Amino acid sequence: MARVPVGRSGAGGRVFLLLVPLLLVGLPLAVWLDLTRLSEAMLLRQASDLNSIISGVRAYYATNVVGRVLAGPGQTRVAHNYEAVPGAIPIPATLSLELGNIIGGKQQNIAYRFVSDFPFQNRTPHVLDDFEKGALSQFRSGDTHPVTEASTSFLTDRVRFISPVTMTPACVACHNSHPESPKRDWKVGDVRGIQEVTISSRIATNIFSFKYLLAYFALVATTGFTFIALQLRQSASIRALNRELETANEFLASLSMKISHYLSPQIYKSIFSGEKDATIHTERKNLTIFFSDIKDFTSITERLQPEQITALLNDYFTEMSGIALKYSGTIDKFIGDAMLIFFGDPESKGEAEDARACLRMAVEMQHRLAQLNTKWRNAGVEQPFRVRMGINTGYCNVGNFGSADRMDYTVIGAEANLAARLQSVAEPGHIVISYETFALVRSVVVASPLPAITMKGISRAVIPYSVEGMLNADGGKAEIFSENMTGLDLYLNPTMLDTRSAEHVRSLLKSALAALDKSAADASPAPATPEA
Numbered sequence: 001m002a003r004v005p006v007g008r009s010g011a012g013g014r015v016f017l018l019l020v021p022l023l024l025v026g027l028p029l030a031v032w033l034d035l036t037r038l039s040e041a042m043l044l045r046q047a048s049d050l051n052s053i054i055s056g057v058r059a060y061y062a063t064n065v066v067g068r069v070l071a072g073p074g075q076t077r078v079a080h081n082y083e084a085v086p087g088a089i090p091i092p093a094t095l096s097l098e099l100g101n102i103i104g105g106k107q108q109n110i111a112y113r114f115v116s117d118f119p120f121q122n123r124t125p126h127v128l129d130d131f132e133k134g135a136l137s138q139f140r141s142g143d144t145h146p147v148t149e150a151s152t153s154f155l156t157d158r159v160r161f162i163s164p165v166t167m168t169p170a171c172v173a174c175h176n177s178h179p180e181s182p183k184r185d186w187k188v189g190d191v192r193g194i195q196e197v198t199i200s201s202r203i204a205t206n207i208f209s210f211k212y213l214l215a216y217f218a219l220v221a222t223t224g225f226t227f228i229a230l231q232l233r234q235s236a237s238i239r240a241l242n243r244e245l246e247t248a249n250e251f252l253a254s255l256s257m258k259i260s261h262y263l264s265p266q267i268y269k270s271i272f273s274g275e276k277d278a279t280i281h282t283e284r285k286n287l288t289i290f291f292s293d294i295k296d297f298t299s300i301t302e303r304l305q306p307e308q309i310t311a312l313l314n315d316y317f318t319e320m321s322g323i324a325l326k327y328s329g330t331i332d333k334f335i336g337d338a339m340l341i342f343f344g345d346p347e348s349k350g351e352a353e354d355a356r357a358c359l360r361m362a363v364e365m366q367h368r369l370a371q372l373n374t375k376w377r378n379a380g381v382e383q384p385f386r387v388r389m390g391i392n393t394g395y396c397n398v399g400n401f402g403s404a405d406r407m408d409y410t411v412i413g414a415e416a417n418l419a420a421r422l423q424s425v426a427e428p429g430h431i432v433i434s435y436e437t438f439a440l441v442r443s444v445v446v447a448s449p450l451p452a453i454t455m456k457g458i459s460r461a462v463i464p465y466s467v468e469g470m471l472n473a474d475g476g477k478a479e480i481f482s483e484n485m486t487g488l489d490l491y492l493n494p495t496m497l498d499t500r501s502a503e504h505v506r507s508l509l510k511s512a513l514a515a516l517d518k519s520a521a522d523a524s525p526a527p528a529t530p531e532a
Contacts, residue, residue, distance in 0.1 A: 021228065028217065039157040039201055040150045047161035047197040048146070050110070054099055055163065055195065062092040067170045078174070080120065091174065093165075096195065109200045114165070116193025120180040132162065132194060139164035139191045158200040165193045264331045267409050270346045280407060282399030286351055287344040287411060288358045288391065288437060289419040290329065292320070292365070294337040295386045295428040303383070312376065313337065316385060319368050327361040332410050338420075342411050345398045355393050355440035362389045362431045363470060363493075369429075370491030390422030392434040414457035421455050422464055431467040438465045445470055 069076050069089065082088035090098065093114060100112025115126035117136065128136070135147040149160040167175070167190045175181045175192075186192070256272065270276040294300070294316075301309050317334060324331055324341050328349070332340040341361075343354035366387070373384035394415030400407045418434060426432035438447055447465035454461055497505060 021225070036152055036157060040152070040159060043157060043159035043199045043201055044148055044150065044161065047148075047159050047199045050103070050112075050199075051146070051161055051163050051195060051197045054096055054103075054112070054197075057099065058092045058096045059168070061095050062168055062170050065089065066092060070170065070173070080123075092171070111196075111198040113196040113198075114193065115196070116165070118181075118183050118192065120178070121182060122180055126193075131160065132196065135162040136191070136194055139194070144191070156200055156202050158198065161197045161199075162194050164191045165195050166190065167192055264409075265325060266328075266330050266346050276346065278400070278407070280400050280402065280404065282397045282401065282412075283345075284395055285345050285348075285398055286393065286395050287342045287398060287415070288351075288355045288393045288440075289396070289411065289416050290339070290341040290343075290358050290362060290389065290391050291416075291419040291423045292339045292362075292387050292389045293420075293423050295388055296383075297337040297385075300383060300385070304381070308381070312381065312385070316369075316372065319372060320365055323361055323364050323368060326364075327357045329358065329361055333408075340411075340416070340419075342396075342398070342416075345411075351393070352440045355391075355437050356444055358391055359431070359433070359437070359441050359445060359467070362391060363467075365389070366429060366431065367491055367493060386428035388423045388426040388428055389431045390419045390424070390426060390433070391431065391437050392416075392419040392422055393436040393440060394418070394434075414455075418455065418458060418462065421453065421462075425450065425453060425464055426466070432464045433467060435463050435465065443471070 066078050066089070069078055075087065077085055077088040078091055079085050079088045080091050080094045082090045082094065096114045097112075100114060104110050104112055113126075115128065115132070117126070117128065119125050131147075131149055138147060144164050144166075146161060146163045148162075151158045167186050167188055169188055171192070172186045172188055172190075175186050176184045259268070267276075271278060304312070317339070320339060321331055324339075327343075328347060329341040329343055330345060330347075332342055334340075341358075343358045344351065348354055349357070366389070369385065369387055376384040392415055394413070396411045396413035396415050398409075398411045400409055401412060402408050422432045422434060432450065433441070433445075433447065438445070445467055446469040447467045450464040450466055452461040452463050492505070494502070
């Protein structure tokens with residue numbers, strides 16, 4: 001079972017789920033910042049427009065009203081305290097102040113100041129803050145461009161707009177001649193003071209102007225959070241499913257591993273990969289079949305305890321199976337102390353190469369068995385295993401045999417039985433092959449024919465060949481000496497020895513021959529002494 005991926009969960013999925021709420025939170029923040037900027041621009045424009053209106057009205061009043069009154073012969077006076085003087089009209093500065101008071105009274109968010117640092121003597125001096133002082137200083141230095149200041153709190157924007165109040169000819173004439181004026185050397189164009197318009201606005205008042213945008217944002221936010229909730233829920237469900245699948249996978253892996261011990265690896269692989277179906281089906285193929293049997297196994301079991309026999313047999317089968325798998329042999333079955341192995345199915349390297357692989361496997365098995373016998377003798381086993389091996393090549397039926405409920409992957413046919421018969425004519429520790437096998441491996445083996453044999457199911461006489469050795473790379477005979485008996489465990493393959501090892505073996509054999517000669521001399525009777 002494959003593990004179900006959680007979309008692109010993991011690190012990428014978690015980052016995505018965190019990014020979505022951040023983007024959703026960032027959208028109102030962006031709207032608020034843009035709304036603040038828009039509010040400041042609107043307030044600044046309103047302040048500038050109001051300043052222009054008041055300045056225009058004051059200029060018009062000063063020129064076309066006050067100027068004409070002062071130029072006429074009438075009795076109308078122009079006074080800052082015009083309310084106390086019958087028939088008087090306000091001076092332009094007073095008009096500006098009263099217009100600002102009227103506008104501020106109607107609009108609570110608008111404040112107007114018309115101030116100067118040269119007030120008349122009977123008026124309260126104006127208190128200027130640092131911003132106003134800085135603006136006045138800038139104007140008198142020659143820069144008469146309006147000065148603005150914008151401030152923003154969490155929910156309120158405020159804009160201050162200050163422009164210069166310059167002296168007109170009428171203002172100069174009035175201020176230079178008025179008895180309460182603190183300065184009497186004014187010139188046309190001098191900056192007498194400042195005109196300041198302050199407008200504030202609550203952002204909450206403007207935010208509802210974006211009701212459609214807010215509704216869209218609410219819809220997007222609801223959709224986004226719903227999507228996140230569904231994703232989290234789906235991720236949790238898939239994680240739970242993955243945990244169940246992992247548990248099932250672990251169980252199936254454990255189960256398949258256990259099943260694999262009952263099948264040859266090639267069969268196990270072909271079934272679980274889908275190359276073969278678990279159905280009753282056979283094929284006819286040319287196979288090389290190997291059969292081995294332990295000589296006198298019944299008598300060995302009578303001398304050993306069941307636990308010892310079990311340990312020895314399991315050790316033997318483990319080692320032989322490892323060698324069979326090394327040469328790609330398919331282990332068919334264990335029959336008591338016998339082994340049935342075949343080459344050519346389900347994987348084949350060609351008939352000749354399959355036969356050579358089988359023969360090399362048998363030779364290595366005999367070599368390994370000699371090593372095991374030495375180990376077992378050292379462990380106290382008096383008569384270890386001596387194995388006979390038979391190899392045959394021929395056509396057999398191979399596949400699934402049995403019933404729909406229970407089947408076995410095996411080979412059936414007279415050629416498979418012939419392999420068993422060949423091992424029965426072999427000497428313990430030796431390998432016997434059929435002519436069909438010999439014909440395929442003759443380039444790598446030295447073998448001598450044995451007397452012909454016959455068996456049921458095969459009409460022809462079968463000529464067995466006893467393997468005497470393998471040919472080396474130069475084509476020379478590489479004899480193999482193998483013998484196991486009480487007091488002797490011998491397996492000698494000269495082709496596997498280097499020069500140094502060969503000298504050591506030669507020395508051992510000389511010592512062994514000397515020991516045998518001495519033992520024979522000690523055992524022979526002493527010659528009779530002639531009588532005197």
